[in-house]
Amino acid sequence: MERVKTGINALDETIQGGLVKGDSTLIMGGPGMGKTTLGLQFIFNGATLFGDGGLYLTFEEMPDRLYRDALNFGWDLKALEEKDKARVICTSPDLLFKGGIGAVLDDPIKEVNAKRAVVDTLSHLRLFLPESKVRIEAYRLINYLKKKGLTSLLLCETSSRDGGSEADREFSFLADGVIQLQLQRERGSVLQTMTVEKMRGTGFPRQLSTFEIGGHGITVYAKPRLKMAKETSSEKVKTGVLGLDKILEGGLPKGSSTIVSGAVGTGKTVLGLQFLIEGAKLGEPGVFISYEEPESQLRRIISGLNWDISGYEKKRLLKLDSLYPEDLTPEAHLLRIMRHIEEMKAKRLVFDSVSAMEHMMERDNFLDFSKRLTSILKNSQVTAILNNTSRSIGGMTITETMLSTLADNIIMLRFVEIESSMRKALIIVKVRGSDFDKHITEYAIASKGLEVIGPLEEYEGILTGTPKKTPSERFVDTILKRAREGRE
Amino acid sequence: MLAESKELIGRLLGSDVKVELLMLFHKNPGLIDSPEGVALRIGRKGSDIEEALRDFIDLGLLVEKGHAESRRISLNRKRDREIQKLIVKHIQDSTLREKEVK
Numbered sequence: 001m002e003r004v005k006t007g008i009n010a011l012d013e014t015i016q017g018g019l020v021k022g023d024s025t026l027i028m029g030g031p032g033m034g035k036t037t038l039g040l041q042f043i044f045n046g047a048t049l050f051g052d053g054g055l056y057l058t059f060e061e062m063p064d065r066l067y068r069d070a071l072n073f074g075w076d077l078k079a080l081e082e083k084d085k086a087r088v089i090c091t092s093p094d095l096l097f098k099g100g101i102g103a104v105l106d107d108p109i110k111e112v113n114a115k116r117a118v119v120d121t122l123s124h125l126r127l128f129l130p131e132s133k134v135r136i137e138a139y140r141l142i143n144y145l146k147k148k149g150l151t152s153l154l155l156c157e158t159s160s161r162d163g164g165s166e167a168d169r170e171f172s173f174l175a176d177g178v179i180q181l182q183l184q185r186e187r188g189s190v191l192q193t194m195t196v197e198k199m200r201g202t203g204f205p206r207q208l209s210t211f212e213i214g215g216h217g218i219t220v221y222a223k224p225r226l227k228m229a230k231e232t233s234s235e236k237v238k239t240g241v242l243g244l245d246k247i248l249e250g251g252l253p254k255g256s257s258t259i260v261s262g263a264v265g266t267g268k269t270v271l272g273l274q275f276l277i278e279g280a281k282l283g284e285p286g287v288f289i290s291y292e293e294p295e296s297q298l299r300r301i302i303s304g305l306n307w308d309i310s311g312y313e314k315k316r317l318l319k320l321d322s323l324y325p326e327d328l329t330p331e332a333h334l335l336r337i338m339r340h341i342e343e344m345k346a347k348r349l350v351f352d353s354v355s356a357m358e359h360m361m362e363r364d365n366f367l368d369f370s371k372r373l374t375s376i377l378k379n380s381q382v383t384a385i386l387n388n389t390s391r392s393i394g395g396m397t398i399t400e401t402m403l404s405t406l407a408d409n410i411i412m413l414r415f416v417e418i419e420s421s422m423r424k425a426l427i428i429v430k431v432r433g434s435d436f437d438k439h440i441t442e443y444a445i446a447s448k449g450l451e452v453i454g455p456l457e458e459y460e461g462i463l464t465g466t467p468k469k470t471p472s473e474r475f476v477d478t479i480l481k482r483a484r485e486g487r488e
Numbered sequence: 489m490l491a492e493s494k495e496l497i498g499r500l501l502g503s504d505v506k507v508e509l510l511m512l513f514h515k516n517p518g519l520i521d522s523p524e525g526v527a528l529r530i531g532r533k534g535s536d537i538e539e540a541l542r543d544f545i546d547l548g549l550l551v552e553k554g555h556a557e558s559r560r561i562s563l564n565r566k567r568d569r570e571i572q573k574l575i576v577k578h579i580q581d582s583t584l585r586e587k588e589v590k
Binding site: 087103 | 515516517518519520521522525529553554557558560
């Protein structure tokens with residue numbers, strides 16, 4: 001089946017290489033959703049990337065407005081018109097149907113040898129035609145475009161930004177394909193989503209892709225496909241914290257994902273940086289992705305610990321990347337991580353933090369995001385630390401519970417109050433496929449990073465944050481106290 | 489030649505309506521509409537623009553097709569390019585002549 005590429009890569013990939021040649025696809029969306037941008041991009045890409053002449057038929061917007069809007073994205077439609085590669089035709093539906101579609105469109109189609117067309121918008125037929133004639137005239141127009149061999153996008157304005165009424169959907173029965181553009185609100189952030197609802201002769205995933213309208217038009221971010229990792233390794237990767245590697249019996253399993261969970265100030269970021277610097281020393285490139293601290297803050301932490309990373313950065317053994325979770329769509333974040341891994345040939349990655357990402361997503365979407373993230377990391381054989389800022393001192397948070405099924409290993413960092421002083425303890429909860437020391441271990445953040453002090457054997461209830469001495473330790477204390485009193 | 493193009497410019501810019509129509513079709517070369525539709529797009533009535541339309545059709549700048557309800561007006565892109573070239577040449581020649589006189 002011959003395909004006509006839109007030139008929007010992720011969209012073309014989603015629909016098996018492009019639109020079916022000669023088919024009509026309905027683009028449904030509310031006002032401001034990017035239908036016209038998509039249409040203009042389809043025509044511009046067609047002419048400049050694939051040598052296809054294009055016809056843009058508009059019933060409302062005057063061509064000069066379209067030229068201006070297209071130029072904002074760097075698409076010079078007027079220049080294409082001068083080279084007879086495109087025609088922007090503005091007319092009224094009334095005239096089109098009274099005079100005959102061919103009488104109006106035959107010449108422009110011939111002049112540019114058009115292979116693709118956009119109708120902006122099909123909904124305008126309702127303004128000029130009685131309801132009983134809307135469907136038949138839409139059918140006539142679609143058939144005319146097919147007869148001329150044009151692959152077309154039929155833009156359709158829906159009454160709302162998040163779906164559309166039954167009347168809006170009427171045209172979807174006439175078209176060969178339907179793509180819906182919608183807004184999805186999630187915890188204060190708004191995502192633009194694109195869903196392929198129908199595409200004759202084409203297999204496509206029934207899932208939302210997000211998209212953005214940027215300086216170069218529409219960029220679609222399809223969800224990276226979930227793949228089971230083929231290889232598992234028994235090799236260990238040193239964390240850069242000697243005592244921790246000892247507890248882990250050599251380090252973290254190569255290619256595994258580790259949740260490091262702890263409250264603010266427990267040293268998650270320091271541990272993550274230490275892990276990457278150790279990698280850089282061993283010639284293993286690593287990426288630190290921060291959603292919580294700006295790059296300048298990360299650099300302050302690094303210089304505060306007397307680490308010099310400039311050499312590693314020059315040799316492309318270490319990369320710091322800071323951005324807000326809201327800066328990109330979840331899919332765009334995943335694609336950015338994939339690109340970092342590819343460009344750096346990364347073997348290690350720190351994601352700081354999953355909890356920052358969780359704030360912008362609904363529970364199910366967050367779980368989906370986490371699944372895809374761990375799938376990407378595993379398939380790239382990247383050993384990763386996924387930091388999680390915990391709000392609880394004892395027990396596991398919902399995030400930890402959700403992620404524990406996906407992560408191979410879990411390390412908890414906890415503040416503990418012992419004899420009126422605040423100390424820190426780490427607990428290895430899980431290491432997939434490997435043995436580890438199950439003691440609760442005290443650690444500190446020293447002048448050169450995280451250092452393991454030793455097991456807190458004489459206390460119990462450490463996870464509650466207020467440990468007590470064990471009965472045997474209390475017994476020893478009592479004996480010693482009595483002995484001291486006796487001596488006195 | 490100069491007199492001929494001077495006369496052409498005079499016809500093209502002969503009235504406010506003509507200037508508005510020229511601007512409309514220059515900015516929107518793909519406009520195909522009924523006379524009433526064209527008038528609507530420059531905020532005028534069909535009867536206001538009929539005379540100007542007729543003159544532009546005579547000049548070959550605009551094309552009229554269909555009749556009655558299907559009557560439609562569009563720009564003749566080829567003729568438009570020719571006229572634009574003539575105007576540019578006229579301006580260049582006039583500038584040159586002014587310099588020579590000085």
